[in-house]
Amino acid sequence: MIKQNTLLFTMALSFLFMAMTKDEVVKVVLFGDSITQAGVQPGGYITKMKEALAKQGIKDKYQLIGAGIGGNKVYDLYLRLEEDVLEQKPNIVVIYVGVNDVWHKTSHQTGTDPDKFEKFYVALVKKFQTNGIKVICCTPAVIGERTDHSNQQDGDLNHYSNMIRNVAAKYDCPVADLRKEFLAYNLKNNPKNQESGILTTDRVHLNDVGNQLVADLLLKMIAK
Amino acid sequence: MIKQNTLLFTMALSFLFMAMTKDEVVKVVLFGDSITQAGVQPGGYITKMKEALAKQGIKDKYQLIGAGIGGNKVYDLYLRLEEDVLEQKPNIVVIYVGVNDVWHKTSHQTGTDPDKFEKFYVALVKKFQTNGIKVICCTPAVIGERTDHSNQQDGDLNHYSNMIRNVAAKYDCPVADLRKEFLAYNLKNNPKNQESGILTTDRVHLNDVGNQLVADLLLKMIAK
Amino acid sequence: MIKQNTLLFTMALSFLFMAMTKDEVVKVVLFGDSITQAGVQPGGYITKMKEALAKQGIKDKYQLIGAGIGGNKVYDLYLRLEEDVLEQKPNIVVIYVGVNDVWHKTSHQTGTDPDKFEKFYVALVKKFQTNGIKVICCTPAVIGERTDHSNQQDGDLNHYSNMIRNVAAKYDCPVADLRKEFLAYNLKNNPKNQESGILTTDRVHLNDVGNQLVADLLLKMIAK
Amino acid sequence: MIKQNTLLFTMALSFLFMAMTKDEVVKVVLFGDSITQAGVQPGGYITKMKEALAKQGIKDKYQLIGAGIGGNKVYDLYLRLEEDVLEQKPNIVVIYVGVNDVWHKTSHQTGTDPDKFEKFYVALVKKFQTNGIKVICCTPAVIGERTDHSNQQDGDLNHYSNMIRNVAAKYDCPVADLRKEFLAYNLKNNPKNQESGILTTDRVHLNDVGNQLVADLLLKMIAK
Numbered sequence: 055m056i057k058q059n060t061l062l063f064t065m066a067l068s069f070l071f072m073a074m075t076k077d078e079v080v081k082v083v084l085f086g087d088s089i090t091q092a093g094v095q096p097g098g099y100i101t102k103m104k105e106a107l108a109k110q111g112i113k114d115k116y117q118l119i120g121a122g123i124g125g126n127k128v129y130d131l132y133l134r135l136e137e138d139v140l141e142q143k144p145n146i147v148v149i150y151v152g153v154n155d156v157w158h159k160t161s162h163q164t165g166t167d168p169d170k171f172e173k174f175y176v177a178l179v180k181k182f183q184t185n186g187i188k189v190i191c192c193t194p195a196v197i198g199e200r201t202d203h204s205n206q207q208d209g210d211l212n213h214y215s216n217m218i219r220n221v222a223a224k225y226d227c228p229v230a231d232l233r234k235e236f237l238a239y240n241l242k243n244n245p246k247n248q249e250s251g252i253l254t255t256d257r258v259h260l261n262d263v264g265n266q267l268v269a270d271l272l273l274k275m276i277a278k
Numbered sequence: 279m280i281k282q283n284t285l286l287f288t289m290a291l292s293f294l295f296m297a298m299t300k301d302e303v304v305k306v307v308l309f310g311d312s313i314t315q316a317g318v319q320p321g322g323y324i325t326k327m328k329e330a331l332a333k334q335g336i337k338d339k340y341q342l343i344g345a346g347i348g349g350n351k352v353y354d355l356y357l358r359l360e361e362d363v364l365e366q367k368p369n370i371v372v373i374y375v376g377v378n379d380v381w382h383k384t385s386h387q388t389g390t391d392p393d394k395f396e397k398f399y400v401a402l403v404k405k406f407q408t409n410g411i412k413v414i415c416c417t418p419a420v421i422g423e424r425t426d427h428s429n430q431q432d433g434d435l436n437h438y439s440n441m442i443r444n445v446a447a448k449y450d451c452p453v454a455d456l457r458k459e460f461l462a463y464n465l466k467n468n469p470k471n472q473e474s475g476i477l478t479t480d481r482v483h484l485n486d487v488g489n490q491l492v493a494d495l496l497l498k499m500i501a502k
Numbered sequence: 503m504i505k506q507n508t509l510l511f512t513m514a515l516s517f518l519f520m521a522m523t524k525d526e527v528v529k530v531v532l533f534g535d536s537i538t539q540a541g542v543q544p545g546g547y548i549t550k551m552k553e554a555l556a557k558q559g560i561k562d563k564y565q566l567i568g569a570g571i572g573g574n575k576v577y578d579l580y581l582r583l584e585e586d587v588l589e590q591k592p593n594i595v596v597i598y599v600g601v602n603d604v605w606h607k608t609s610h611q612t613g614t615d616p617d618k619f620e621k622f623y624v625a626l627v628k629k630f631q632t633n634g635i636k637v638i639c640c641t642p643a644v645i646g647e648r649t650d651h652s653n654q655q656d657g658d659l660n661h662y663s664n665m666i667r668n669v670a671a672k673y674d675c676p677v678a679d680l681r682k683e684f685l686a687y688n689l690k691n692n693p694k695n696q697e698s699g700i701l702t703t704d705r706v707h708l709n710d711v712g713n714q715l716v717a718d719l720l721l722k723m724i725a726k
Numbered sequence: 727m728i729k730q731n732t733l734l735f736t737m738a739l740s741f742l743f744m745a746m747t748k749d750e751v752v753k754v755v756l757f758g759d760s761i762t763q764a765g766v767q768p769g770g771y772i773t774k775m776k777e778a779l780a781k782q783g784i785k786d787k788y789q790l791i792g793a794g795i796g797g798n799k800v801y802d803l804y805l806r807l808e809e810d811v812l813e814q815k816p817n818i819v820v821i822y823v824g825v826n827d828v829w830h831k832t833s834h835q836t837g838t839d840p841d842k843f844e845k846f847y848v849a850l851v852k853k854f855q856t857n858g859i860k861v862i863c864c865t866p867a868v869i870g871e872r873t874d875h876s877n878q879q880d881g882d883l884n885h886y887s888n889m890i891r892n893v894a895a896k897y898d899c900p901v902a903d904l905r906k907e908f909l910a911y912n913l914k915n916n917p918k919n920q921e922s923g924i925l926t927t928d929r930v931h932l933n934d935v936g937n938q939l940v941a942d943l944l945l946k947m948i949a950k
Binding site (some may be wrong): 132159162 | 353383386388389391397
């Protein structure tokens with residue numbers, strides 16, 4: 055009888071501990087395209103976030119899950135939201151999408167119309183919020199780093215970023231405004247008006263400085 | 279006591295009758311783009327199907343529901359499949375999509391990549407079949423009616439039609455092969471190699487003959 | 503003898519007068535696309551220039567010839583430069599091109615690559631200068647009048663305008679910087695960030711205010 | 727006196743010889759894009775033509791000049807026709823262009839509109855014929871070797887080939903109908919409906935068999 059009680063007590067404690075531990079861990083899915091897919095590599099922005107958390111001694115409080123697939127646009131995220139986000143039961147999802155929706159217009163004629171972009175983006179946000187997941191929105195950073203507004207897709211990136219900001223405001227989501235931050239950084243650090251090499255390797259994908267900038271910005275928003 | 283029995287009997291009969299009636303009605307959702315949106319108009323292919331059923335005296339056996347929205351591509355169907363198909367609880371769904379997935383590449387730079395097209399198409403078919411709905415697939419008919427393979431999108435329409443035929447074969451869906459039928463009709467009836475005016479008004483949307491051709495073909499597949 | 507002398511004297515005078523008259527008339531070809539084609543219509547910028555010259559009482563000192571054809575890009579100008587400019591033997595040619603080179607990328611997939619644009623533009627300038635014709639260059643004004651850099655083609659228009667400014671500087675041509683002037687005007691007069699209606703009717707073609715702005719700017723450069 | 731006569735006689739003989747030699751040499755400029763640029767490399771179609779002439783012992787009767795530049799479209803040929811063709815004073819020019827006019831629509835949004843293609847093509851033909859140069863026209867062979875008409879650009883390549891055939895007929899130019907020949911060859915030799923590897927390395931540029939096919943066809947038309 056005593057043994058059994060002890061066992062039950064131990065089990066209860068374990069469950070309690072597990073529950074507390076579980077409560078304390080903030081689970082974050084980073085949901086995006088090739089930039090996020092690269093984010094989990096050594097030097098990637100998700101890897102850098104984990105390293106920063108480790109340094110601060112709070113790495114056990116956060117579980118960061120990269121869910122990026124190269125070439126993804128907003129509707130590709132919608133197609134795989136159940137499996138790659140909802141089933142993970144995260145506390146937070148970071149939506150980092152939009153570059154391919156604009157870029158593939160010119161590279162493959164398969165970009166996303168602005169009205170469709172907004173419709174799918176809203177659908178994503180609502181699905182996540184309905185499931186009790188906090189949504190953080192990111193604006194697409196750059197396709198080309200020239201600072202004089204002469205990158206071919208600048209107009210569209212600004213337009214799609216405006217849409218994201220508006221949706222985020224309407225649905226009360228914080229915004230990691232990468233488009234704004236990248237331009238500000240380049241205005242200071244790209245005096246020769248280069249197309250790449252400041253925050254990107256190839257006008258789109260992040261170099262080490264770019265990964266660091268994104269990691270710092272997202273970490274501030276997640277871990278506070 | 280007798281009265282109560284009679285009442286119960288009558289109710290039972292009524293329910294039986296309703297059940298039988300319900301069983302006998304075949305509910306069909308026609309799921310597509312502007313061609314299907316126009317299909318419910320006077321002279322449209324869905325209207326023509328209804329008229330043909332009425333002539334045969336079996337119009338009560340079929341309920342045809344048009345669910346076409348202009349500009350829709352395969353992923354737009356995916357976004358609205360719950361509301362516009364599943365909630366209707368149809369017996370059959372006819373998927374008639376693909377023209378905009380190809381056409382919008384050149385008109386808006388927002389077409390659908392072949393691999394994405396196939397992925398979303400398969401996702402649609404599986405969702406419907408999982409819900410016990412029989413799926414009929416249509417190939418996209420034409421963007422231009424020239425018969426010498428010189429319409430700009432001929433290559434892509436053939437490619438996407440091949441994908442649809444393959445998916446249909448794999449998932450055991452009958453195919454209304456509009457692409458094949460339209461070319462066959464034009465080879466006989468378009469001796470001047472015109473771009474439009476034989477089965478379409480504007481290279482894409484159906485004229486009266488085109489609507490009749492689609493109505494006849496689909497009716498044969500649904501009502502047998 | 504006297505008669506003959508008189509005749510000769512009269513002829514000489516006539517020729518002198520013709521020569522003087524000819525010397526005094528400045529012949530200007532305005533070489534461009536649909537914007538320039540519309541420029542010769544009532545209310546068009548070329549018509550407005552003529553009206554302004556008339557008001558100043560110097561309309562006989564300038565001959566303005568509109569040579570705009572809808573849909574023209576830089577290489578279309580090159581194809582017709584002999585007939586439409588050189589054969590006119592003008593003193594000045596105003597090159598007003600670039601909108602379609604950018605715009606037709608998205609509307610027809612038939613825009614002009616930046617390097618080709620520059621190559622043909624330089625070829626035009628050299629042909630004209632070799633033939634003793636003064637060249638005035640215009641930057642392409644707008645495709646969309648939003649002032650927050652979110653018009654789809656803003657990046658490309660800025661890029662192509664930079665190329666024109668550089669070519670003009672290299673070949674010593676004055677620049678009518680319409681791109682800069684239109685943005686400046688919109689920043690003051692387009693508080694609602696509208697796409698059209700301030701200087702254009704449809705995001706591209708000039709309304710009355712737009713025609714006036716272009717007329718004023720070009721007149722200042724030609725008639726000084 | 728005798729010495730002088732001898733000298734004059736020798737000079738006269740030399741000039742006669744040069745004149746005869748010159749008369750007998752047929753000078754051919756092959757005017758095109760990257761396919762023709764590669765044609766002068768070892769294994770290229772122009773190199774193969776030279777080797778075949780050498781084998782037949784008539785290599786001195788023909789001078790083949792490759793004038794291909796990667797990425798060229800019909801208007802790029804027009805820009806450099808003076809320097810690269812007229813100044814060479816050839817007897818024959820082979821115009822081999824059209825692939826990029828179609829292909830760059832999808833790869834760079836900078837293809838060539840059909841009506842512009844025809845206009846520049848006609849301008850080329852007329853310039854050459856006016857200068858007494860015989861023109862041989864080629865249709866663009868392939869962008870993708872699938873034989874079931876499902877290569878994305880098949881429709882456009884057929885359309886532009888039709889235009890070339892019509893211009894050639896109107897201006898009495900023989901046609902090297904590569905489009906037709908390549909399809910015929912693939913129908914026999916591409917049973918797996920592959921996209922490349924039969925006559926091309928990469929769907930567009932010629933492999934050894936493709937270079938041989940073009941060399942054989944053009945040689946028959948030039949050396950007869």
